[in-house]
Amino acid sequence: MTSEVTEGSVGIVEPRKIRIDSPLILDCGRLFMWHDLMVETYGTLNAARSNAVLICHALSGDHHAAGVHSADDRKPGWWDNCIGPGKPIDTDRFFVVSLNNLGGCRGSTGPNSIAPETGRQWGPDFPLLTVRDWVRSQALLADKLGITQWAAIVGGSLGGMQVMQWAVDLPRRVRHAVVIASAPQISAQNIAFNEIARQAILSDPDFHGGRYYDHNAVPARGLRLARMLGHITYLSDAAMRAKFGNDLKAPQPSFNFDVEFEVESYLRYQGESFVDRFDANTYLIMTKALDYFDPARDYDDSLVDAFRQAQARFLVVAFSSDWRFSPARSREIVKALVDAGRDVSYALIESALGHDDFLMPLPDYHRVLRGYLSRVADEVGA
Amino acid sequence: MTSEVTEGSVGIVEPRKIRIDSPLILDCGRLFMWHDLMVETYGTLNAARSNAVLICHALSGDHHAAGVHSADDRKPGWWDNCIGPGKPIDTDRFFVVSLNNLGGCRGSTGPNSIAPETGRQWGPDFPLLTVRDWVRSQALLADKLGITQWAAIVGGSLGGMQVMQWAVDLPRRVRHAVVIASAPQISAQNIAFNEIARQAILSDPDFHGGRYYDHNAVPARGLRLARMLGHITYLSDAAMRAKFGNDLKAPQPSFNFDVEFEVESYLRYQGESFVDRFDANTYLIMTKALDYFDPARDYDDSLVDAFRQAQARFLVVAFSSDWRFSPARSREIVKALVDAGRDVSYALIESALGHDDFLMPLPDYHRVLRGYLSRVADEVGA
Numbered sequence: 207m208t209s210e211v212t213e214g215s216v217g218i219v220e221p222r223k224i225r226i227d228s229p230l231i232l233d234c235g236r237l238f239m240w241h242d243l244m245v246e247t248y249g250t251l252n253a254a255r256s257n258a259v260l261i262c263h264a265l266s267g268d269h270h271a272a273g274v275h276s277a278d279d280r281k282p283g284w285w286d287n288c289i290g291p292g293k294p295i296d297t298d299r300f301f302v303v304s305l306n307n308l309g310g311c312r313g314s315t316g317p318n319s320i321a322p323e324t325g326r327q328w329g330p331d332f333p334l335l336t337v338r339d340w341v342r343s344q345a346l347l348a349d350k351l352g353i354t355q356w357a358a359i360v361g362g363s364l365g366g367m368q369v370m371q372w373a374v375d376l377p378r379r380v381r382h383a384v385v386i387a388s389a390p391q392i393s394a395q396n397i398a399f400n401e402i403a404r405q406a407i408l409s410d411p412d413f414h415g416g417r418y419y420d421h422n423a424v425p426a427r428g429l430r431l432a433r434m435l436g437h438i439t440y441l442s443d444a445a446m447r448a449k450f451g452n453d454l455k456a457p458q459p460s461f462n463f464d465v466e467f468e469v470e471s472y473l474r475y476q477g478e479s480f481v482d483r484f485d486a487n488t489y490l491i492m493t494k495a496l497d498y499f500d501p502a503r504d505y506d507d508s509l510v511d512a513f514r515q516a517q518a519r520f521l522v523v524a525f526s527s528d529w530r531f532s533p534a535r536s537r538e539i540v541k542a543l544v545d546a547g548r549d550v551s552y553a554l555i556e557s558a559l560g561h562d563d564f565l566m567p568l569p570d571y572h573r574v575l576r577g578y579l580s581r582v583a584d585e586v587g588a
Numbered sequence: 589m590t591s592e593v594t595e596g597s598v599g600i601v602e603p604r605k606i607r608i609d610s611p612l613i614l615d616c617g618r619l620f621m622w623h624d625l626m627v628e629t630y631g632t633l634n635a636a637r638s639n640a641v642l643i644c645h646a647l648s649g650d651h652h653a654a655g656v657h658s659a660d661d662r663k664p665g666w667w668d669n670c671i672g673p674g675k676p677i678d679t680d681r682f683f684v685v686s687l688n689n690l691g692g693c694r695g696s697t698g699p700n701s702i703a704p705e706t707g708r709q710w711g712p713d714f715p716l717l718t719v720r721d722w723v724r725s726q727a728l729l730a731d732k733l734g735i736t737q738w739a740a741i742v743g744g745s746l747g748g749m750q751v752m753q754w755a756v757d758l759p760r761r762v763r764h765a766v767v768i769a770s771a772p773q774i775s776a777q778n779i780a781f782n783e784i785a786r787q788a789i790l791s792d793p794d795f796h797g798g799r800y801y802d803h804n805a806v807p808a809r810g811l812r813l814a815r816m817l818g819h820i821t822y823l824s825d826a827a828m829r830a831k832f833g834n835d836l837k838a839p840q841p842s843f844n845f846d847v848e849f850e851v852e853s854y855l856r857y858q859g860e861s862f863v864d865r866f867d868a869n870t871y872l873i874m875t876k877a878l879d880y881f882d883p884a885r886d887y888d889d890s891l892v893d894a895f896r897q898a899q900a901r902f903l904v905v906a907f908s909s910d911w912r913f914s915p916a917r918s919r920e921i922v923k924a925l926v927d928a929g930r931d932v933s934y935a936l937i938e939s940a941l942g943h944d945d946f947l948m949p950l951p952d953y954h955r956v957l958r959g960y961l962s963r964v965a966d967e968v969g970a
Contacts, residue, residue: 234843334843394828394851395820401852402816405859408845409809411793427791431813434784438777446776453889459880461616461716463790463872467879469776470783477787490845497849498841507835 214290215282216248216297219273223313226346230308233336243347244269244306244313248289249297251353257588258353259295259579260344261285261304262361262368265436265492266484268312271304272297287567294575299588300357308343309335309492311485318419318485328487330416335491337364337371337499344368345376355379357586358579359518362386362564363531364492367499370539373516374501382582383518384575387528387564389535390509390542391500396530399439400493403432407486416487425486430477432489437476442527442560509538513546520550521578523564523571530561551578596672597664598630598679601655605695608728612690615718625729626651626688626695630671631679633735639970640735641677641961642726643667643686644743644750647818647874648866650694653686654679669949676957681970682739690725691717691874693867700801700867710869712798717873719746719753719881726750727758737761739968740961741900744768744946745913746874749881752921755898756883764964765900766957769910769946771917772891772924773882778912781821782875785814789868798869807868812859814871819858824909824942891920895928902932903960905946905953912943933960 224245230238246269251258261271263284272289274282289295289302306314309332317332324331348356359380361369366388373383392400407413410428414421441449450468465471505511520543524536533554543550553574557563563571582588606627612620628651633640643653645666654671656664671677671684688696691714699714706713730738741762743751748770755765771778789795792810796803823831832850847853887893902925906918915936925932935956939945945953964970 233841334841336841391834393825394832394834394849395823395825397834397849398816398820398828398851398855401849401855402813402820404845405816405856406788406813409813431784431788431791434780434787435817438780438784441777443775443777446780450776452773452776452779453882454880454885458885459615459716459718459876461876463786463876467776467779467783469780473780473783474787494841494843494845498836500835503840 216273241315248302251301256586260359262365264363269306299583311488317487327419358382360384373518377517380518386523389531406431433480434473434477439530440562509542510545525557525563598655623697630684633683638968642741644747646745651688681965693870699869709801740764742766755900759899762900768905771913788813815862816855816859821912891924892927907939907945
């Protein structure tokens with residue numbers, strides 16, 4: 207999702223690679239003695255260090271959430287419509303931190319970076335991760351930046367899961383938790399979509415057991431299919447119909463496998479462009495982290511007991527047209543928070559597009575975020 | 589979908605290959621001078637030839653709708669729970685005809701049969717088909733069987749589309765049209781699913797441009813993915829959750845790509861077994877016929893004008909949990925029929941499973957079919 211650079215952009219930003227030199231023990235039992243995280247920050251940390259906001263990205267996101275990388279960069283960060291001076295996540299008041307998660311493919315330590323032990327790319331030797339691992343890694347980053355407590359942690363979709371996990375695992379470090387278009391655990395249907403995406407990649411002959419880098423190959427077929435499939439779940443049926451229609455482009459069928467419907471060219475384009483910018487091993491890691499997410503698992507499968515650990519106040523936002531993580535899933539989160547005695551606000555945004563709406567500048571949505579976060583800013587003296 | 593052989597089975601049936609030796613001109617402009625159809629019949633054609641019922645199959649169906657092929661055959665036909673003596677489609681009263689459509693892979697002329705001109709399998713030289721082509725082919729079969737008018741034509745999903753096309757194209761030959769879990773045209777989302785399935789097959793290196801027979805290969809990876817994807821759309825989210833849950837099979841993640849969730853083993857099994865019984869070129873043909881289906885296309889995009897051609901009375905059945913062809917799509921059919929002044933009954937069946945419910949012996953569903961079809965039988969003196 208991209209948007210034009212608008213009024214109130216943070217302008218030109220420079221990503222930094224930050225070396226986290228504290229050991230990180232993963233849920234799988236493996237250990238990183240150090241790891242790198244690609245980070246962008248927007249705004250200024252105040253003297254009290256109380257105005258920091260962490261942005262957690264979703265499946266295919268990265269550190270580049272706002273601004274541009276050069277004066278002639280036409281493509282701003284993925285959430286530029288929401289982060290900037292005067293925007294809902296207001297960089298005149300907040301110090302905003304955005305990172306590419308561990309396991310990513312945009313400069314953070316991940317399967318396509320060089321493993322120090324072998325001197326070649328990690329590939330399939332890179333461990334599978336959990337949302338909890340990301341929270342641990344992000345906490346080490348917070349230490350490094352001197353941030354004891356986040357004024358707010360904000361994330362949509364898989365990003366919202368990181369927000370919840372933060373609130374449960376490190377309750378004193380999260381003042382406000384903003385969980386957008388997310389779910390307390392993914393559904394069997396979500397797992398099914400992820401599994402097909404993984405099988406598409408794993409069964410691609412160019413995958414070479416994950417060592418495609420060594421073969422100068424890319425499992426493009428598999429990654430393309432995985433991305434096409436993802437896009438179906440990001441849009442509502444009605445939005446697809448409105449956006450593409452379902453009539454042939456020509457008056458009559460062509461009787462071959464060329465593009466005949468608008469939605470076909472859209473999907474082929476999305477699949478193709480993803481191959482150029484994303485790493486297949488990272489895609490596998492991300493979908494597995496999604497499948498594994500279950501904050502209740504360590505609390506006898508009680509989400510209420512998990513949320514009893516939290517101290518943050520919550521804002522939960524859902525979109526009416528989202529069928530990937532439907533409003534019903536957000537209400538499960540809200541109900542568990544209420545039952546756990548937590549302070550929670552819930553907003554259901556009327557929307558048309560589907561899951562992708564969490565990236566869109568819908569007026570009601572931005573009004574909710576702006577209102578909530580401006581009170582947070584007041585509260586922390588930002 | 590299978591079910592145990594139950595009371596009221598038609599017993600052992602023998603498929604027949606019927607040579608249709610009249611020329612068939614296809615929508616793509618190509619011509620078959622003759623073609624073969626694999627056919628099963630159940631029950632007896634009455635002297636007036638008025639009690640014939642045609643069954644139209646869906647995407648992966650075939651001629652074997654009821655009964656078994658031998659005494660120790662454990663797997664009855666795909667709609668055995670509905671077709672048989674005393675069953676909703678009552679073979680004590682009706683003469684039921686079930687065929688494998690042209691382009692199929694179960695004995696009818698299709699991409700895996702031998703092209704007379706070349707002496708080798710058709711493969712990609714087999715023409716893409718439309719629902720209208722199937723209706724033409726089925727009409728030639730009716731001629732061959734001496735059936736001037738069907739008492740009823742019955743079909744679910746893609747089968748229901750054939751029923752509608754019959755009623756529009758050959759109005760005098762259809763007395764009753766039973767359209768189950770279908771749609772007047774597929775949605776952009778449906779096309780998107782089909783397109784991904786096709787791309788999975790077309791991009792499989794073992795596809796060899798459709799000439800995999802000549803390479804002694806099978807595009808198993810692609811066909812497997814296509815089938816897995818199909819299965820997601822056949823089940824409701826709630827049914828998947830009820831059937832498989834979304835908890836790990838083990839207490840903790842395994843951190844590898846082995847099966848960790850029930851739904852993963854289900855999908856892998858469904859994908860695997862499909863490869864053994866279905867032809868990839870046929871799958872491509874079937875999904876394209878689905879995409880092309882649009883009875884309104886020749887009537888200035890007016891479904892009402894299309895249905896004005898029909899003379900049949902209609903029964904339209906939808907299932908509450910079906911999201912592939914939702915009840916809203918069935919209501920579009922009903923509304924257009926009403927606006928066209930046609931006689932139509934509509935039943936919305938409360939169900940849990942999803943699209944697959946049209947194959948299930950749900951009591952309300954079978955009661956509706958039984959009631960409707962017994963009145964049809966009375967009417968035609970069966």
